[in-house]
Amino acid sequence: xxxxxxxxxxxxxxxxxxxxxxxxxxxxxxxxxxxxxxxxxxxxxxxxxxxxxxxxxxxxxxxxxxxxxxxxxxxxxxxxxxxxxxxxxxxxxxxxxxxxxxxxxxxxxxxxxxxxxxxxxxxxxxxxxxxxxxxxxxxxxxxxxxxxxxxxxxxxxxxxxxxxxxxxxxxxxxxxxxxxxx
Amino acid sequence: xxxxxxxxxxxxxxxxxxxxxxxxxxxxxxxxxxxxxxxxxxxxxxxxxxxxxxxxxxxxxxxxxxxxxxxxxxxxxxxxxxxxxxxxxxxxxxxxxxxxxxxxxxxxxxxxxxxxxxxxxxxxxxxxxxxxxxxxxxxxxxxxxxxxxxxxxxxxxxxxxxxxxxxxxxxxxxxxxxxxxxxxxxxxxxxxxxxxxxxxxxxxxxxxxxxxxxxxxxxxxxxxxxxxxxxxxxxxxxxxxxxxxxxxxxxxxxxxxxxxxxxxxxxxxxxxxxxxx
Numbered sequence: 404x405x406x407x408x409x410x411x412x413x414x415x416x417x418x419x420x421x422x423x424x425x426x427x428x429x430x431x432x433x434x435x436x437x438x439x440x441x442x443x444x445x446x447x448x449x450x451x452x453x454x455x456x457x458x459x460x461x462x463x464x465x466x467x468x469x470x471x472x473x474x475x476x477x478x479x480x481x482x483x484x485x486x487x488x489x490x491x492x493x494x495x496x497x498x499x500x501x502x503x504x505x506x507x508x509x510x511x512x513x514x515x516x517x518x519x520x521x522x523x524x525x526x527x528x529x530x531x532x533x534x535x536x537x538x539x540x541x542x543x544x545x546x547x548x549x550x551x552x553x554x555x556x557x558x559x560x561x562x563x564x565x566x567x568x569x570x571x572x573x574x575x576x577x578x579x580x581x582x583x584x585x
Numbered sequence: 586x587x588x589x590x591x592x593x594x595x596x597x598x599x600x601x602x603x604x605x606x607x608x609x610x611x612x613x614x615x616x617x618x619x620x621x622x623x624x625x626x627x628x629x630x631x632x633x634x635x636x637x638x639x640x641x642x643x644x645x646x647x648x649x650x651x652x653x654x655x656x657x658x659x660x661x662x663x664x665x666x667x668x669x670x671x672x673x674x675x676x677x678x679x680x681x682x683x684x685x686x687x688x689x690x691x692x693x694x695x696x697x698x699x700x701x702x703x704x705x706x707x708x709x710x711x712x713x714x715x716x717x718x719x720x721x722x723x724x725x726x727x728x729x730x731x732x733x734x735x736x737x738x739x740x741x742x743x744x745x746x747x748x749x750x751x752x753x754x755x756x757x758x759x760x761x762x763x764x765x766x767x768x769x770x771x772x773x774x775x776x777x778x779x780x781x782x783x784x785x786x787x788x789x790x791x792x793x794x795x796x797x798x799x800x801x802x803x804x805x806x807x808x809x810x811x812x813x814x815x816x817x818x819x820x821x822x823x824x825x826x827x828x829x830x831x832x833x834x835x836x837x838x839x840x841x842x843x844x845x846x847x848x849x850x851x852x853x854x855x856x857x858x859x860x861x862x
Contacts (some may be wrong), residue, residue: 424624451615547604
């Protein structure tokens with residue numbers, strides 16, 4: 404099992420000190436932020452607030468965390484997921500974030516026309532991503548926005564690796580099939 | 586712009602590329618807020634005594650410095666004036682088993698591992714290959730980019746103390762001569778494998794590392810700001826091994842430290858190399 408989320412004891416409260424927690428924050432805050440952004444869809448300010456709240460809650464609960472330091476990332480994402488679920492119940496339907504283009508990293512070597520196409524398609528995909536069922540969206544966020552391996556996603560979501568792999572292929576296929584404009 | 590093209594259905598591979606390009610980052614507002622978080626203060630805020638906090642921080646700093654030194658020697662070594670090298674294809678064999686190093690405290694910042702693969706690719710301008718097959722326990726942490734050497738570094742973390750794994754990918758030009766420095770006595774083993782693109786590759790494999798046994802003593806008694814020149818020695822017994830090869834204009838280097846020494850075998854690194862796509 405991946406060390407990311409197994410609950411192997413690694414001493415008492417390994418995140419108790421400010422130093423240990425600060426290191427965890429430095430290493431993981433981008434992943435937590437992107438995970439929340441991917442699940443919620445924006446806007447940025449709310450994603451930032453939820454990211455901050457994730458770490459604040461984790462800090463308050465740090466003495467109860469007994470896993471290895473690496474397992475803390477899975478723990479943080481579970482806190483984040485619960486916050487997103489609570490938040491989504493109160494949220495209006497998704498609209499594209501005002502600073503949508505700041506989400507994107509342009510692939511290297513694109514011509515201007517390709518960049519425009521990339522942005523157009525990204526807008527379509529972002530909307531499609533956020534009408535997917537929550538679990539399907541979470542798989543894509545973990546796989547592509549956070550760059551996790553299928554094996555690690557399976558362990559985090561407690562699903563067989565092969566199931567995750569098949570599901571991701573199906574979701575991609577469905578996105579392609581349902582792509583608007585043709 | 587061709588409107589038909591803009592609304593064309595991307596295939597699944599293109600959708601994957603689009604998904605990978607969603608890489609938002611927090612803004613200044615977030616970082617300003619988090620700068621005041623309770624864990625960002627002194628150790629005293631966590632209930633530890635200031636003295637123990639200082640000791641821990643110093644030790645953490647030393648560990649980080651030692652790692653920087655190891656990594657700097659392997660793939661970010663600046664040109665050393667007055668040193669002689671013999672070339673063994675890709676690895677650079679020095680003419681002795683010692684290496685003079687100028688160390689400073691506080692140490693200069695190491696690679697900033699805060700990038701995703703797409704971000705590193707965008708900065709580097711070449712495709713960055715990610716390993717699918719990793720030694721047990723390792724997970725991808727983040728990437729860093731060194732613009733001076735056009736080098737992308739991928740960092741993988743392990744829960745086991747003393748273990749690390751980094752994969753370096755460098756666009757080959759004159760600057761790539763600054764990688765893979767090894768001691769004069771280090772045996773280089775040629776290994777063959779097939780990469781994920783189907784090409785047969787010949788790589789160079791070395792076990793060992795440069796070590797600085799007196800670094801802790803020297804720096805623990807130092808002033809906050811100090812410059813010292815030290816001799817690193819090539820240690821063939823170090824639990825570190827490396828694999829270096831080139832393909833399509835890119836130089837690849839895998840550096841793996843295994844504190845248990847159980848995985849110090851060429852097959853470990855070959856499996857990683859074969860899975861890079």
